[in-house]
Amino acid sequence: MLPCPFSLSPPLSSFPWSVQLWLGRYNLFEQEDTKQFVHVSKSFPHTQFNLSLLKSHTTYPEEDYSYDLMLLPLAEPAQISDAVKVLELPTQEPQLGSTSCASGRDSIEPHPFVFPDELQCVDLGLLSNVCAEAHTQKVTDLRLRAGHLTSGKDTCVDDWGPGR
CATH class of the missing domain: 2.40.10.10 (Trypsin-like serine proteases)
Structure with missing residues (x-):
């Protein structure tokens, strides 16, 4: 998806x-x-x-x-291999504070944008709606939010990868 x-x-x-x-x-x-x-x-x-x-x-x-x-x-x-696998989807809703993994190739710097050659992956804790206050776009309860509040790495609005 x-x-x-x-x-x-x-x-x-x-x-x-x-x-x-x-x-x-x-x-x-x-x-x-x-x-x-x-x-x-x-x-x-x-x-x-x-x-x-x-x-x-x-x-x-x-x-x-x-x-x-x-x-x-x-x-x-x-072709399923060590590098290509079927993603296991969760069977229940994740709990706040539990860890999730985000991956992508989005910019790793906010300004100016810097796009990495390598796939970026980061483990993040699931957050409440607290990140909604930090973003200019609408954050709804239907969006999964994950990140580290102090590191700037998150999956909140306007961020399609783990680098920001």
Whole structure:
């Protein structure tokens, strides 16, 4: 699954278009035997996602991105390996303070943006809505918030990876 508005271009209205994914890729600029290149067969945005948010525009604080995810079935099965695995989803709601892992390639610096060559991963504690006060975008109870309040590493609004 991917966040809808920030991961896909061109917009959904022009689908079908070719979406391709790299699996098992750690470094964007090194040859890796673990990488797999796969095509996506369809896209399924969350039924409650506000598709008008996909239009290029200035982001406003009242906009709700709570359902900004999309299921992308692969056109062919991935080869399961040490680097490509099936994600185990939790069977119950996580508790505040428990640890979660976030990964991504988003900027590791707020200003100016610095994008890493390597996949970034960080273990984070689950937070209450306390991070809502620190962000300009709307944070709802439907969003999972995780981070370290003192380190600046979190998954709160306007952050699609573990680096900020």
